[in-house]
Amino acid sequence: MAKFTSALVGSLLLGTSLHSAVAADGAKSATPAQAAQIRIVKTQATPKRATPLERRLFSDTFEASTFLWNDWNKFQENYHANYAGDDDPATAWVEGDKGSGAGQWLRMKLTPLDATTAVRIRIRNGYQKSPELFKQNARVKTATITLMPSGVQKTIELKDDAAWQEFVLPQTEGVLQAVELKVASVYEGSKYTDMCLSDMQVFATSTSVDNPAFEKSKKQKLTAWRAARVAAAKEFAKGKVGSVLAPAYDITKSQLDNGNSVDLAVTMAKPASKEWLPAFEIAKQAVAQFKTPATSGMILMPAQLFRPAGAKMPPTDGFVTPTLEYAYYGSSDEVAILPIVASSSIFFADRSKIAEMKSKLTVDEALAAPKCKGQKYWVMRTHDPEGKAPDRVAALVVTDCGMVETRGGKDLATMAQVLVYRDDGKLALVAGARSADDFEYVTGYRWGDRGGAPTILAATNITTWSIATVAAKEGISAK
Numbered sequence: 001m002a003k004f005t006s007a008l009v010g011s012l013l014l015g016t017s018l019h020s021a022v023a024a025d026g027a028k029s030a031t032p033a034q035a036a037q038i039r040i041v042k043t044q045a046t047p048k049r050a051t052p053l054e055r056r057l058f059s060d061t062f063e064a065s066t067f068l069w070n071d072w073n074k075f076q077e078n079y080h081a082n083y084a085g086d087d088d089p090a091t092a093w094v095e096g097d098k099g100s101g102a103g104q105w106l107r108m109k110l111t112p113l114d115a116t117t118a119v120r121i122r123i124r125n126g127y128q129k130s131p132e133l134f135k136q137n138a139r140v141k142t143a144t145i146t147l148m149p150s151g152v153q154k155t156i157e158l159k160d161d162a163a164w165q166e167f168v169l170p171q172t173e174g175v176l177q178a179v180e181l182k183v184a185s186v187y188e189g190s191k192y193t194d195m196c197l198s199d200m201q202v203f204a205t206s207t208s209v210d211n212p213a214f215e216k217s218k219k220q221k222l223t224a225w226r227a228a229r230v231a232a233a234k235e236f237a238k239g240k241v242g243s244v245l246a247p248a249y250d251i252t253k254s255q256l257d258n259g260n261s262v263d264l265a266v267t268m269a270k271p272a273s274k275e276w277l278p279a280f281e282i283a284k285q286a287v288a289q290f291k292t293p294a295t296s297g298m299i300l301m302p303a304q305l306f307r308p309a310g311a312k313m314p315p316t317d318g319f320v321t322p323t324l325e326y327a328y329y330g331s332s333d334e335v336a337i338l339p340i341v342a343s344s345s346i347f348f349a350d351r352s353k354i355a356e357m358k359s360k361l362t363v364d365e366a367l368a369a370p371k372c373k374g375q376k377y378w379v380m381r382t383h384d385p386e387g388k389a390p391d392r393v394a395a396l397v398v399t400d401c402g403m404v405e406t407r408g409g410k411d412l413a414t415m416a417q418v419l420v421y422r423d424d425g426k427l428a429l430v431a432g433a434r435s436a437d438d439f440e441y442v443t444g445y446r447w448g449d450r451g452g453a454p455t456i457l458a459a460t461n462i463t464t465w466s467i468a469t470v471a472a473k474e475g476i477s478a479k
Contacts, residue, residue, distance in 0.1 A: 054204065062083075064095065068096040115174070116206045120168045120202075141184075150174055150176075152171040183195060229314075250470065273467060286395045298380045298394055300380045303356050305341070322337060336443045347456075393425075398417050417430055418431045446458040
């Protein structure tokens with residue numbers, strides 16, 4: 001899916017927490033076991049400055065061990081981990097464990113920054129929407145900050161007040177990919193046990209080149225996510241969302257040990273994913289034609305996609321619609337992947353008109369074009385040689401490419417995705433692939449019914465190293 005031509009370390013962290021067994025304020029390189037928990041794709045080094053420079057790092061992706069979900073926060077528009085990065089004291093990450101919050105963690109994912117020698121972290125403790133809520137909810141008292149992937153740690157103690165509090169962690173010059181805060185103890189709330197943290201800011205000192213436009217774009221994406229989330233919550237509350245997604249999902253994941261093979265066949269044969277094997281075989285047939293179309297059977301044909309003005313997919317925890325930036329820097333295994341085409345209609349083969357074109361452009365050629373821009377499509381249909389059954393859409397291939405902001409300027413990013421449909425026209429799975437033998441991921445969907453509308457009951461994301469499943473919190477009957 002990703003075109004790794006970046007001058008950066010093109011990867012996101014896996015969801016497993018990384019902790020070095022070192023004393024407070026200690027520094028230690030990650031052990032082999034810890035290194036295995038981080039997917040790092042090494043690329044050409046980022047150009048360096050003559051002198052180190054401290055710069056603010058932004059993120060549009062925060063993770064947490066838990067966050068609160070209840071009747072007041074049905075669509076999680078207030079308590080998600082991302083709210084720790086919006087610089088707004090009126091919002092907060094609110095953990096969702098039954099206890100006081102001890103043992104819970106918050107992780108800020110960063111676009112990898114090379115040649116980092118020090119990290120300064122500012123924290124605004126508690127839920128600062130009002131002085132009353134600050135006292136009523138629990139606040140962080142002591143915690144451990146971990147820099148990833150270096151494993152450098154610092155044990156900190158926060159004051160029980162609303163002011164910004166600052167901590168500095170030096171490290172041996174190297175890459176910085178994430179900052180994690182793991183709570184050890186809390187100041188108890190006068191009314192609620194939920195532990196809250198309003199904001200966390202990260203400043204890194206590095207000799208890598210600085211591109212302020214890149215960091216600004218990350219902040220803009222988080223701001224856009226926040227606005228879309230609040231808007232979607234209101235629409236869900238009114239019952240007007242034409243989405244195939246439920247308001248909320250639980251996420252479970254497990255690590256696998258399949259070696260370094262990029263062949264997903266081993267993982268797909270496991271009990272958790274083997275129900276999608278037939279659809280995966282169709283995806284393999286489509287990917288095998290990326291370079292040269294077949295001459296018989298189901299042929300992958302260039303196509304034009306006519307999409308109705310249907311509902312866009314609202315931001316929902318556990319799901320990601322891949323963007324070019326997402327493809328460029330590497331995909332995450334912790335969520336289910338949605339189609340690149342961000343519309344509810346694409347989940348049904350009969351809701352988007354797909355017409356074959358006379359073009360001979362192959363998928364490989366589209367991805368290799370030096371100035372390609374935008375999405376292109378190919379369709380693969382079933383065909384009954386006896387003419388007794390009508391043709392139907394078996395698979396749709398979508399490519400996208402364009403320029404993305406990087407720390408060193410702009411660079412070209414490309415991605416390709418295969419959508420495979422069930423016999424009844426519902427989307428069975430999406431698969432990210434770069435070539436016939438190089439699948440990035442496969443996400444399979446399970447369908448159900450919510451209020452008479454077809455809804456994704458659950459989805460499972462499969463890679464060679466992990467399986468992550470999201471399941472709807474609300475009751476949905478399976479179909």
